[in-house]
Amino acid sequence: MNTLAEHRLAEVFVEIADTLVDEFDLIEFLQMVTTRTTELTSVSATGLLLADPRGDLVFMAASDESVRLLELFQVENAEGPCQDCFRTRTPVVNTDLDHAQDSWPLFAPRAVALGYRSVHAFPLRHHSAVIGALGLFGATSGRLSPSDVRIVQALADVATIGLLQERTIRRGLVLAEQLQGALNSRITIEQAKGTLAQLRGVTVDEAFRLLRSYCRDTGRRLGDVASEVVTDPASHPDLTRAG
Amino acid sequence: MSDARLARVRRLLAEEPRQDTDGESAAGVLSRQCRALSRAVAARGVAVSVVDAERLGVPLATSGPQVAELEEMQFTLGEGPSLDAHDSRRPALEPDLAGHGRAIWPAYSDVMLERGVRAVFAFPLQVGAARLAVQAIYLSDGTPFSAQSLLHALDFATLGVETLLAGPLDGEPGTGVVNVLGNYSEVYQAQGMVMAQLGVSLADAMVRMRAEAYCLNISLSELAGDIVAHRTTLEADPVDGAAPDA
Structure with a gap:
């Protein structure tokens, strides 16, 4: 990331902080996070999935909300980088889709058919739990640099903060309330x-x-x-x- | 719903005896579901109420007459978890009526505490903007509400939605709308399209889609895909019996 991007990054965090002050629309907020993630990392598209209390990953927002991208994210409930990231609680970065057919026989061919070459996924972390994942799709096999990885994880953490907008978490049940509300x-x-x-x-x-x-x-x-x-x-x- | 969870819900329902008062109506089916859920989470009772636009609630089904009385209280007082769950379209989960609960619903919390109810958990039965009813679970002092209880409550809420949307299609609970309410954007898009096209409510649009899928012997998500792609159009009059456009 060059100096120009760093300047832009600072702007993005100010924008996010401004949003979190007022009463805001959660889906719109999550969509802003996915759009800014896409811009800052030069990937083609970013999407955000949340886990419902049943453990299913459900699509919430994307930088490009097209039917085809939504379909791809629906496959993630069965398999894919976000699913792996959710299960292992760790980021999945710099995966070359051309070599991912064995790991994700459903997901990889569909992603390739949409013109994507690389994918990355970052966990939405809340204490020791993972409540969702941020998925990034690149049109080239380009890699995320270590600083990109830190920035995207920070953006994923910011999305979690937005999701848990009530500052004091009351007995974990608030999280269930928030998630059900967001899914609906x-x-x-x-x-x-x-x-x-x-x-x-x-x-x-x-x-x-x-x-x-x-x-x-x-x-x-x-x-x-x-x-x-x-x-x-x-x-x-x-x-x-x-x- | 996963197979394991579907099996568990079915087992809980099967273990719950029928009562003469249940009948075949949606309210009768819901009453049995209320009793099964109440037993599964060791609750004082469970109630499902319809809340209208003026925030007036009417109990539709309960696990027993005493719960009906508890349930009426929040509609009489004009405050309580079911009303909040209805308004906010998300669960209102209050494990501590004596503490946090009292701060948000002072009159209601006192009345519940007098009757030995220490916790109330309310779950909207809804599909997006279509708000059908609210399910409330009443717990006595000392009964914990575990993560497992939460899953039971959510599964029975999903089952309640299915029951209110004209029941399971083949008589087996959990086979209708439950399997697709979760992750299929097109089902909801098609629901919005059918609502606008036929000029019916969102809930009725889903009932029509389920009936159509059943008649055509295809899945609801398959029908939804056809509707969104304009390969199928539902007819305005369901009793007409006209075949949908190919």
Whole structure:
């Protein structure tokens, strides 16, 4: 990482700290972390998965929220770098996808088909537990430097802090409350994508872009708008009206 | 749900005797599930209530009449874990009504403590923005709520969602929506599309999709993929019997 990137890194941490001060939308926050991770490390895409209380890894946010990337992350519930990282509680870095077919017979060919050559995964750590993983996909077989590795782990730790927004953790049950809430918000966003795709006659990927930019333009939180769109589409006519 | 957990839930349900009052309705099925969960976590009782937009709650099913009375309290007082779980769309888990609980629900906590209830755990039965009901577990003093209890509670909440969405499709609990509610974005995207297309509620959209998948003998995620890709469109009138567009 050069000096310019270091300057950018400082900006990113200031941006994150600013976000955590106010009441914020968790999914939007996690998406910001994945976008900034992608920018800082020059990978092609980053995604974040959380473990539900059953131990399943569930997709939460990505720097590029396309159907194809979502599908790839869904495979991670069975196998892949994030799954390995989650199970071993340690980062999985600089894995060359061309040589990963044996380890991940489902995951590796799909990732290669999407144009990725390398993958990395970092644990979201909370005390001794791992509550999820950050997955990075590179279009080249380029490696993360030791300083990149430290920076991405720091970003993963920041994502954990955002997730556990209540500063005092009450008997571990708060974590279960937060995770269940986050998993359900994610479902609501998928429902809103479908609703908008139908109403606007666009793809679900395009529907998500419309939803994002509408939230940005109006200063509204992603989770709130998604929920309102599915319960009462007429409440956001500028977003839900066709044409 | 994993096979092992599905097997465990089925065993717990099978061990729970039927009662004459259960009947075949969703509320009857839920009552038996409440009793099975209550037994599994050694609770004072379990209740499932519907909460409306005005935060008025109505118990739909309980493990027993005494729990119904406990459950009514929070709706009478206008505060309590089920209402919070409904509002926040996430569990409200309070292991200590005498301490932390009292700070957030003073009147409710006192009433519960007077009746010997020391902990209440409330779980929303929901699919994204579709809020169906809330499941509350009441524990007496000295009963621990373990990590295993939490998993039981979550599994029974998932089962409750299935029951409220028109029950298991082949009569075996855990075979319907449960297997796909978890990790399949397309199911939820398709649910949103069907809701907008047919002008029905989110919950009804899921009921329609499940019925359609059952009729076509395909999985719900497969049907969802077809809907999102516009290979299948659900008809507006379910009793029409018209075949979906290929």
